[in-house]
Amino acid sequence: MEEVRNLLIRNVIPIMNPDLMGGESADSFLATFGGYMKQIAAVAKHDSGFALYESNVAPIHEKYGDFFSTVAKITDATGIRLYAVLYTFIDSYYGVDPAYKTYNANGVVNENFVCPTREAFWAYLRSVTEELMEYPIAGVILLGNTFVRQEFCFCEKCKKEFSEVARIDEAYTWDSLRDDDQLFSKWLDWRAEKMYKAISGIHDVVKQKEGVDLMVGVDIDPEVGYEKGAFKQFGQDIEALSGISGHLLINLSPWSPILPAAGSMEYNTIVEKMRFIDNITARRRKVSFKYWNLSDEKDFETVKGIATRFKASQIVADLDFPNKYRIWREAHLSMA
């Protein structure tokens, strides 16, 4: 935990997550590091789907059900700016619920994610957000704004709705989508539009309270194909999403987890491929960066270099790679 102090000194916003704090409580963590903090983020809706606060709409985490509320109480009393972290479509509680399960084209469920096109789930996320807005927070960070991969989602509802939109037989197959350029591009647009609407709905709730920042997480990864890959695989239209709240949070290289050294050839390639960000900041929209673990000096230099190059507002970091990292990575990178 010593490295947390370094992050704070470097002005990074660490995300407090009970999974990654080695058993340390929120109180004791803040007692140790609070003096170095101007701002902090804490998980409020966990990737397990459970709320880490006394929610009336979401299932409450058995062990950490007052984690976020404890953090909020302390940060409020000590004048630290707090960001609430909310996992949207990474949710293993609802990932097994027949109403929200997400399937690939072979009919295989991925139980760590939910279908991002379900309007009832969007309403649920808005209700969770409404509850979080009751806490003294400076902002909300949305993570997990993603389809599993391009061949998701093939649940009954998605199949039915897309077949109507595209005017094709409901029994369409993955190959029939892939083999028809026009149809395939319609598929990608349809998914991205769903994601945009879901996130916009959450923003509608956040913007009711003046001055509360909303960072919208997107995943920009070399192996996935950067901006175009995020659109194609994850349903993230970066350009459109950057306009919702005007603040994009770029998960840097989340699925290709070895960061190149600052100044190296691979580093320059990443910078070159990220130039789309200049178009976003040119319109006065904000961009921040996030990485899993910045305790390594070399990784910090890399992220710092990229953040400086693209005039980033903030650098956010998890305290470590998440528990489900391997599972998420495999889901995002493996073909159906």
Ligand SMILES: [Zn+2]
């Ligand atoms: Zn679906």
